[in-house]
Amino acid sequence: MNEDLKYLIDYRRGKIVKGLGIGCSLDNNIVFKRGQLNIILGHDNVGKSLFINWYFLNLALKHNLKFAIYSGENKTSYIFRDWIQMLAGMKFTELGECDIVQLYERIKQHFVFIPNNRLYKPQDLFEKFEQSKCDAALIDPFTALDREMSYDGNYRFLNAARELVNYTGMTLYINTHPTSESGRAGNLYPPGHEWNGHIKAPLKDHVEGGKSFLNRCDDMFVIHRLIKHETMKYYTMINVEKIKDLDTGGKHTNLNEPILCEFNNGFGFKVGGVDPLQSVRIKQKAVSNAFPAQTSFDDILSFSEKIKRMNEQNNK
Numbered sequence: 001m002n003e004d005l006k007y008l009i010d011y012r013r014g015k016i017v018k019g020l021g022i023g024c025s026l027d028n029n030i031v032f033k034r035g036q037l038n039i040i041l042g043h044d045n046v047g048k049s050l051f052i053n054w055y056f057l058n059l060a061l062k063h064n065l066k067f068a069i070y071s072g073e074n075k076t077s078y079i080f081r082d083w084i085q086m087l088a089g090m091k092f093t094e095l096g097e098c099d100i101v102q103l104y105e106r107i108k109q110h111f112v113f114i115p116n117n118r119l120y121k122p123q124d125l126f127e128k129f130e131q132s133k134c135d136a137a138l139i140d141p142f143t144a145l146d147r148e149m150s151y152d153g154n155y156r157f158l159n160a161a162r163e164l165v166n167y168t169g170m171t172l173y174i175n176t177h178p179t180s181e182s183g184r185a186g187n188l189y190p191p192g193h194e195w196n197g198h199i200k201a202p203l204k205d206h207v208e209g210g211k212s213f214l215n216r217c218d219d220m221f222v223i224h225r226l227i228k229h230e231t232m233k234y235y236t237m238i239n240v241e242k243i244k245d246l247d248t249g250g251k252h253t254n255l256n257e258p259i260l261c262e263f264n265n266g267f268g269f270k271v272g273g274v275d276p277l278q279s280v281r282i283k284q285k286a287v288s289n290a291f292p293a294q295t296s297f298d299d300i301l302s303f304s305e306k307i308k309r310m311n312e313q314n315n316k
Contacts, residue, residue, distance in 0.1 A: 011247070019249035020065075022058035023279060025272040026259055029240045030221060031249040032059050034135070036171045037161055037216065041178060041207050041241075042223035043199065048175055049074055049140055050082060051223055051236050051261065054268050054277075056138070057083055060110035061280045068132040070114040070125055072144025083107050086268035089281050101304050109311055119146040122157050126164045129172070140175040142209070154209045158216040176213065178202035198226045201258070204241040218244040224258070236261040236269065 010016055019031025042048040049071070059065050071079065084103045085092045092100075112132045114125065122145055129137040139145065147157060165172050187202070189195040201224035207213045214220060220242040226232040237258035243250040253259060261269040268277040 016247055020059060020063050021249075022055065022062060023276040024270075024274040026238070026261070026276075027249075029243075029251055029253055029259060030055075030219070030238070032063070032065070032136070032171065033218070033245070033248055033250075034171055035165050035169045036218040036244075037158070037165050038171065038173045039207065039213050039217040039220040039242075040173060040175045040223060041202055041204065041220065042175075043202060044177060046223060046225040046227060047236055048223045049079075051238075051269065052138065052140065052173070052175065053079055053082060054086060056111075056136075057086060057107070057268070058276050058280075059136075060107075061087075061277075064110075065135040066110050066112065066133075068112045068114060068129050068134040068137040069140065070116065070120070070128075070138065070144070071140045072116050072119075073141065076113050080104060080107065082266070085266055086277055087281060089267050089277070091266075105304055105308050105311055109308075116144070119144070121146045122160055126160060129164065129170065130168055134170060136171040136173065138173045138175065142174050142176045151210060151212065154212045155216075158212055162216060174213075174217075177208050178206035179208050195226060195229065195232070198229055198232075200224075201237060201239055214242065217242065219250065234263040236263070 007016075019033040021027030021031050040048060040052060056067050056069075060067060069079075081092055084095070084100060084107065087103055087107065088095055088099065095103075112134055114120070114128050120128075125139070125145065145157075147153060161172055161174070164170065187200045189198050189200060201222050204214055204220060204222065205211060219240075222239040222241055224237040224239065225235065237260060238253070239258045240251065240253045243252060259271065261271050264270045264275060268275060
């Protein structure tokens with residue numbers, strides 16, 4: 001009960017801790033808060049994982065957070081390739097090999113990947129998340145789990161997820177897909193609209209598994225992209241559908257006013273013209289910064305371990 005009274009007094013004195021932002025206008029609507037259960041919704045192939053991974057990279061580097069990721073559909077090596085390119089602000093193929101190793105080690109210290117060579121039952125995956133001692137975790141996507149596909153099964157899963165975040169203080173993100181209905185003709189922009197014929201973003205009620213996900217989560221946002229539009233395909237749209245606690249930061253987006261995130265040539269998104277990764281980038285050298293052709297992979301690994309030890313020493 002003392003915790004309740006402390007909260008009331010802190011609230012009255014304006015001492016409630018706000019969520020963490022990444023340094024752009026996205027922070028007006030979405031912030032990182034500890035001990036939350038958050039749902040991400042979006043159609044397939046709109047770039048949900050790319051956006052989520054970019055967002056996590058910002059949080060990790062700016063606030064020294066650590067993430068545990070279960071990616072059931074994407075190879076870890078592909079994710080690191082995208083991260084390295086984003087952090088370098090250069091095309092991956094233009095980077096020197098030494099830079100690639102240094103960037104890899106810099107990023108790796110913030111992320112733990114759960115092997116995706118098997119399907120996990122939710123409780124088994126939650127145990128691995130807890131053992132990781134990370135600040136946050138991601139299930140990408142929910143359909144990659146060995147789960148019970150029923151209304152009651154969804155509630156059991158969500159109750160277990162809620163127990164995990166309450167017990168550990170970890171924040172859990174769950175990437176989900178919408179129902180088939182959301183992709184049918186009735187969910188296309190109508191004639192006369194500037195995006196006539198393109199599919200609309202799913203509504204929050206379209207989440208696969210029903211409203212149990214919306215009912216049990218803290219925050220929920222929808223990621224969308226007009227993948228066949230000549231110009232809009234380069235913009236990821238974010239609709240914030242639920243913020244449980246407005247006092248600690250974040251707010252809903254207005255109807256038909258999504259947050260627009262520019263693709264930025266694959267170097268991480270720009271929001272409102274701001275590239276939030278710019279503040280944590282270290283200028284990289286040109287492609288000439290490469291290992292000699294005769295360098296063995298074992299020697300490259302030794303160099304990587306040296307960089308890892310240096311990073312660990314610097315973090316002490």
